[in-house]
Amino acid sequence: MAVNLKQLAELLGLSQTTVSRALNGYPEVNAETRQRVLQAVRETGYRPNRAAQRLATGRAFSIGMVMPIAPGIDSDVHFGEFLAGLAEEAVKHDFHFVLNPSAPEDEEVTFRRLAASGNVDALFLAYMRANDPRIAMLKSLSIPFLVHGRSIGESRDYPFLDIDNTSAFYDAARLLIQLGHQRIALINGPEYLTFSIRRQKGMLRALTEHGLTLDEALVEHSLMTDEHGYRSMQRFLQHAQPPTAVLCSSTVLALGAVRAINQAGLKIGEDISLIAHDDVLPMLKPENFSVPLTTTRSSLRAAGARIATRLIGGILKRGDYPEQELWRAELIVRASTGPAPQK
Amino acid sequence: MAVNLKQLAELLGLSQTTVSRALNGYPEVNAETRQRVLQAVRETGYRPNRAAQRLATGRAFSIGMVMPIAPGIDSDVHFGEFLAGLAEEAVKHDFHFVLNPSAPEDEEVTFRRLAASGNVDALFLAYMRANDPRIAMLKSLSIPFLVHGRSIGESRDYPFLDIDNTSAFYDAARLLIQLGHQRIALINGPEYLTFSIRRQKGMLRALTEHGLTLDEALVEHSLMTDEHGYRSMQRFLQHAQPPTAVLCSSTVLALGAVRAINQAGLKIGEDISLIAHDDVLPMLKPENFSVPLTTTRSSLRAAGARIATRLIGGILKRGDYPEQELWRAELIVRASTGPAPQK
């Protein structure tokens, strides 16, 4: 059924060498010959045997990821979404995964073992923290890696894909300020993660630029579950001077926040404005909220796919991808934002 | 650094054949010789090259899974937990994953392609539905597979690992009945999934046995997020005759339910009793609830690990695992259950 290189070569009256070279884009093969080979591949459905390629090249054609497991950093819906993007792209290129669950304290050992095992060609790193020690470690490991997010306080000379969290929340906060809001709250992700830090920073910058301050009592950090969003919002609303607007680091958090707001009998977009960051989770579309949500949008799945593309491209030495990418989130205005209520 | 078979054989003054056989448990090698080989492996840290093994044996040493992606079946916290168990075990045996995200309507094609690709030795199947057509399809695919959960209405001749959902919720419901509860509600998972169906069945059986009925208005099916738990519970409490006890299909659902109960000013374990199924999520321990939860417990991560063990054992033809396993969930009584309130 499945043909191999030898048979294909025979069929074409060529040597395996030439066919192999034609397929792998080497220059020393006639253009016309290459076309013939490609045509034959199409007709026979030839697919190179990955095991043989692995053995011959020493490459693993697979990417490793250390999956954090620990109370409190339980993988949530965002993890699945990201993984879907990563996997979808990987499978297209016939790449495998080595998923290595690891408690944070064992991570270093895990990374080292993974890199030394020869089972992966590249590593993927996420859940970045400030001054993240894993970056220096990975640099020393002589295996390509790619970071989702960025550290803070580290030198910037490592490959990453991140979204511009600072700008996203700067833009969001500025919009609220322009609408007249003066007391703006923040329901953020875990405080040790850099995206949370940057979002707060962006928000703070917008406030400062307009002579406003960020009340510490109006900032909450937590896991990104709607339960936490709910509780945070409730706390804000019990404040002596409750906020007239709130920024949420995820639509999941917003879900809880919205519930708390409704419960308090307030109207979203009128009594209180809300902007959430939208990772484009299929389950939770901002336009489907009872009051459609204004969001800063950047698809997490797309990020996963892009990371897979870059990682694989790097391994195959195909394509030329930028080392560092900073995606700008779109600010999409829907109905959850409105002018600040008059006192 | 890393030794290979040839070097190891030289070191021992044996042939590669013998060393290979010693390692793979073939009988035609002297016990003493085998010990020598094993000792040398320990000393040198020899690890067989998987790529070479793959090529020589034709086995892939990896397991495939189709990851469902679609609105509404968004991977949730349970998925991550299960995956962690699966991956943890797989990595021990140096097995890879081929994660193939797929929309439900493309699943069949995806499975076929995966099986035909030769990239995986076995497939893993989850999120079982009643009369699930995927089972018959996988049977026809001549590739080993293992099901997490069970279908309903299919012949039972396929390998699975499931927990005894019926008994779990039967036991839970019976306990509540013995405590005097007559109106018991159910906050269940998606209605098309078999675990939901079985749990409801178990609950119904207990009720019927005691001359009670299940009020349809006291049954809710939904995704297992705390938001849904909250809403479901709220609906129950607004009922003309609210339940005095409730069964939840997950601690995540229970989280929302508890919030609704608290909000209504009711006391858990007194005004209303609650039993949840506990998948042993590290993030959400039933003993850490403000009122510790009575649960039916079965670790999802352990199930993942067990499935990996069986799948890998089958591929390597090592060990002898039962084809079908039905794990009994433990009923653990904590403070969320108490006698039915007197009217």
Add this chain to the structure above:
DNA sequence: ACGGATATCCAAAGCGCTTTGGGAGGAATC
């Protein structure tokens, strides 16, 4: 017309393992 590029192709040697097909030597059988 001739040495040297240049373009195009090939034979064969691995990559590191498994597995087939023996083979030597001692024990058991007659």
Add this chain to the structure above:
DNA sequence: GATTCCTCCCAAAGCGCTTTGGATATCCGT
């Protein structure tokens, strides 16, 4: 004592690819 049978081991042939080190033919300038 010859024959058969185990036991334990080995040499060598793949598995299907990549890659090295030519080989051949064509083309160039001079």
